[in-house]
Amino acid sequence: MAPPLLTALLLLLLASLIPASQSQAATCLSQSFTSNKRYTFCNDLPSLNAYLHWDFNEAQSTLSVAFIAPPAQPDGWISWALNPTASGMAGSQALIAFKQPDGKMAVKTYNITSYQPLKESKVWFDVKESSAESSGGTIKLFATVVLPEKGRTVLNHVWQVGSSVTGGVPDKHAFQPANLNSKGSLDLLKGQSTASAGGNSNLKKRNIHGVLNVVSWGIMFPTGIIIARYLKVFPSADPAWFYLHVSCQVSAYAIGVAGWGTGLKLGSESKSITHSVHRNIGITLFVFATLQVFALLLRPKKDHKLRIYWNIYHHGIGYSVAVLGILNVFKGLDILQPDPKWRRAYIVVIAVLGGIALSLEAFTWVVVLKRKKASTKPYDGYNNGHTRQEPLAP
Numbered sequence: 001m002a003p004p005l006l007t008a009l010l011l012l013l014l015a016s017l018i019p020a021s022q023s024q025a026a027t028c029l030s031q032s033f034t035s036n037k038r039y040t041f042c043n044d045l046p047s048l049n050a051y052l053h054w055d056f057n058e059a060q061s062t063l064s065v066a067f068i069a070p071p072a073q074p075d076g077w078i079s080w081a082l083n084p085t086a087s088g089m090a091g092s093q094a095l096i097a098f099k100q101p102d103g104k105m106a107v108k109t110y111n112i113t114s115y116q117p118l119k120e121s122k123v124w125f126d127v128k129e130s131s132a133e134s135s136g137g138t139i140k141l142f143a144t145v146v147l148p149e150k151g152r153t154v155l156n157h158v159w160q161v162g163s164s165v166t167g168g169v170p171d172k173h174a175f176q177p178a179n180l181n182s183k184g185s186l187d188l189l190k191g192q193s194t195a196s197a198g199g200n201s202n203l204k205k206r207n208i209h210g211v212l213n214v215v216s217w218g219i220m221f222p223t224g225i226i227i228a229r230y231l232k233v234f235p236s237a238d239p240a241w242f243y244l245h246v247s248c249q250v251s252a253y254a255i256g257v258a259g260w261g262t263g264l265k266l267g268s269e270s271k272s273i274t275h276s277v278h279r280n281i282g283i284t285l286f287v288f289a290t291l292q293v294f295a296l297l298l299r300p301k302k303d304h305k306l307r308i309y310w311n312i313y314h315h316g317i318g319y320s321v322a323v324l325g326i327l328n329v330f331k332g333l334d335i336l337q338p339d340p341k342w343r344r345a346y347i348v349v350i351a352v353l354g355g356i357a358l359s360l361e362a363f364t365w366v367v368v369l370k371r372k373k374a375s376t377k378p379y380d381g382y383n384n385g386h387t388r389q390e391p392l393a394p
């Protein structure tokens, strides 16, 4: 049973390595403009790989911005907006850059009142000039606007990217956390963009959820399996491996249930979006892990005739928890979209665990085969009708 699961685990790892390599490490300070224009301030915005550069003339209340972001798809759109009345999208006064029906890039203005199809309109500020460029999968939106309220230098801003434009109208954007957290407060004089309070505390909850679940389902459960599978080959590790395995898995279960609870809470708070695959895998994990706890209580004695069935059941569910746990960590990373270094770090941890498991697997086979050779009944292990890994069973 183990080799196919191990293979599945490795395939999973390989698959997850691919998207991890396309990260973006640039900062706004290294960005330059073809016109040699320099802006006084720039900010690496906290989501959607977006950057904002600006100059602000307080006396005249004019703001010159360059907003840079990769659209969700090459023919998509990018948008930067000020919201004079609220902190989110509703009420925002948006500049949207996209390819016009004539094939040229341009910037249009939208007074955004709801999620209804957008209609070009006048906005809160006057646009003195605007332009847009698209190259290498990134759009640059340039605009100089006059703010109507002199002296108001701290403003809420929102930014967004979308994947398509239909008939000259930007289509709805995605509703991933990165699309929902793309807002902040901009201090035009200090040159700072800070996350708005609401988004922040929610992000903190999501991060706690992520850490708890990565540690338990993504690292401790697989480690506990490695302990059980490979330590018990050594007669000298006999009761020790069992207690180590049980304490590792029981702690993993405790942390995992806490993490699972935070997930349920986040799910109930997120009314507009449901991550159903992530949620369903999470529920399955909880059920499976709970079954394992009961399995421990109902374990038949070593020489009981039912013990073999118990082993199959316990190992089957155990390996499923490991595979589903790791899979769901990657699903969670896709949803949360933290800095790419976290995904890479987790891949390294899993690769190390996988490497340890592989070398122990090879080592175990050497030990078991040697024992067989030394034994007076060399075929005993194969003749009793059990699987080939039977010599490893407790």
Ligand SMILES: *[C@@H]1O[C@H](CO)[C@@H](O)[C@H](O)[C@H]1NC(C)=O
Binding pocket: 111, 112, 113, 122, 123, 124
């Ligand atoms: C934007 O739309 C809202 C709601 O229709 C309206 O109250 C507001 O005056 C509009 N803003 C501008 C600048 O037209």
